Amino acid sequence: MMYRIFAGLTPIALAIAGTSAALADDGAPLPLSADQSCGRVVPEWKVPALSDPLAASAEEIGCAVAAWQLAAKEDMSYLGEKVPESSYGRGWVKAAFYIGLDRFAARMGERHLLARVRQYSYENGLELGDRPWHGDDQAVAAVYGAIAVRDKKPEMLSKSIEVFDHIIAQNYTNSLEFTEPTVAGKEGDCQKRWCWADAIFMAPPAWALASQVSGDPRYVDYAASETRAVIEYLQDPKSGLMFRDSRYFEARTPNGKPVFWSRGNGWVFAGLARFIEALPKDHPERPLMVATFRTLADRLVTLQRTDGYWPTSLMDPELLTNPETSGTAFFGFGLAWGLNNGLLKGPQYEAARNKAWDAMRKATTDSGKVGWVQQIGKDPQSTDAGTSQLYAAGGLLLFASEMLQPGT
Template sequence: MKKINPFKTCLMLLCILGASIGNAQQMANNSEIEKAMIRAMEWQEDHPIFAVSPTDWTNGAYQIGITRAYDATKNQIFLAALKNLGYRNNWNTHDRFYHADDVTVSYGYLYLELNDTRKNYVDLKPTTTFLNAHLFEPNPWKEGTDKQKFKKILWWWCDALFMAPPVITLYAKHTGDMKYLDAMHDYYMETYNLLYDKEERLFARDMNYQWGVNEKDLKEENGKKIFWSRGNGWVLGGLALILNDMPEDYKHRKFYVDLYKEMAKRIKELQPEDGLWRTSLLSPESFDHGEVSGSGFYTFALAWGVNNGLLDKAEYTPAITKAWSALMACQHENGMVGWVQNIGADPQPASVDSWQNFGTGAFLLAGSEVLRMK
């Protein structure tokens, strides 16, 4: 696997370490955190990126970040951005009803949250149509008839656990109809049983990286299994969003609480000293620099756990503080959030100037929960 230039890596790490010390006080300064979040969103709005269209999944992940930022700050600049997006898309969804990415793209999360700002403000009919088709209508993945043998379940890749379950959980909360939550749980368990490594307490990205089921048993140069940082960030961040809206008395809630706590502990164990997780969790030396998207999702999820009493404050706050300070150091003066790995499915390098809108979303998610910490 290709290595990053050691000199540049050391320089970058030294900058982050220095910035972590310099920014330590900013953790307690909510005004500075909010300003950083606003600058990140404003830069991203001035630099739109559409992998497929204005309703592609990357924008869905980004808009969840804006939604949570507004929820945490009640700043009208975030609300205006959300409303503009809804108007621009006429409250419509993307068109692949079978694909979990397009559940997030359907902006169900955004639309449902916006609907709370004013009764009947949002037309939820497209979201309802989309979710009914996704969950209850047949497709090749559900039926196991797809030509690619690893696509035998609806959510066959771990990223899907961020893309679909939080929207479905929020929809069930808004409608009070638990059939949606029950269907979500059934599909979630399929993914968990297929991709979760109980020994490592991490998710393989898909069956291509799952030992014992793939002919090649792909591994890192150090001989360890490949566990992608952002992939597991999608899962842990998704778990926080799910638990945020799942009823306390839901019959399967304990499974999600236990999985969340187990993964949170493992992720904390794997945090490097400078605060940012590497793109390969068990082979940090492969690309020895921090990466923002995975780290942003972890920071959000851990801070959410502390804020909601699922994680011990004294034990986890140092890890969160260190991570947020390092994330702040990756933001350019103009607001751009760098050190984001490009779209992919496995560990790859990033750079000071690499960015993606879902990376900005992860930054906003992290800031939204750090703001709530006392």
């Protein structure tokens, strides 16, 4: 193992193993155990967890990133801005991390981390965000839904389904044009529907899980119909990439290039992978989702930089030249998932996945912090080695879950 061991229980150990932090299904404390998955990989959750991130396995990277981010969630001083938005329990920022954590922990069979996912869900009261009709505030339902399916507890999703029923009954048919808001505090008047690219990650997988849990196809049908609308409205027919929203149809970078945001397309690519996974095999909209996923994959492998990262501005690589890891994590996950599930085949995808994995390991510190992350935004912005965010950790955990060796 590539790990240093130091005496004394660290904040990471307390974050993972504390009685209030790790609970079994019945609420009993889970004691720290040397034979539990991440306890073997990061012995007693000591830091620094990784002696050589570039040589670390997916199991090692995932455990270290999960441990660092869980410890850091109580102290967000590492964030330079938008701390309230990042610390909000039912919001999309934390939800994106827990979506990745849940998938990685489930693949590992890591009981302590799965207990942390359950704890997070119950701390939220199993509620959606404050804007229940808004796609971003529906992302957290995917965490509840994953637990409901795995633990056979459909009640975990009952509050979300109640809101979804209301949304279906409202039958919003407004345009997807992202007009300036008429109400203070809102970003755009179109957002009672999914009128921005990020929403494909945030909402459709949760709706598909609602159908799995309830047996009612209305939820996955609604999600598929609205996802089709987003694709048809925001996908650029020339490049195959997705505009973030309609405000970018005619926008240009200072270099005169069209604006295609890396993380925005990463949300779409990773979101489609998760949605396709949850769709019934015979769903009539599945072919469109698969075709869109493959179109993006074909384009993305041509845009990857030689160092494994994707440009922050996909069609203007000279605009911002520092690494950016949130987009790269989601692209890497999508490529790995596509290869593992037979939707992508060929050395070009394997090479892109492997370069992305090396890039993400390089951007991870020996303590498990993911660096070079663009902060909350809607278009390409700068990064540096110290910038981090929960959604990048979540993206890397998604990626690591697909890079685990078979049988892990």
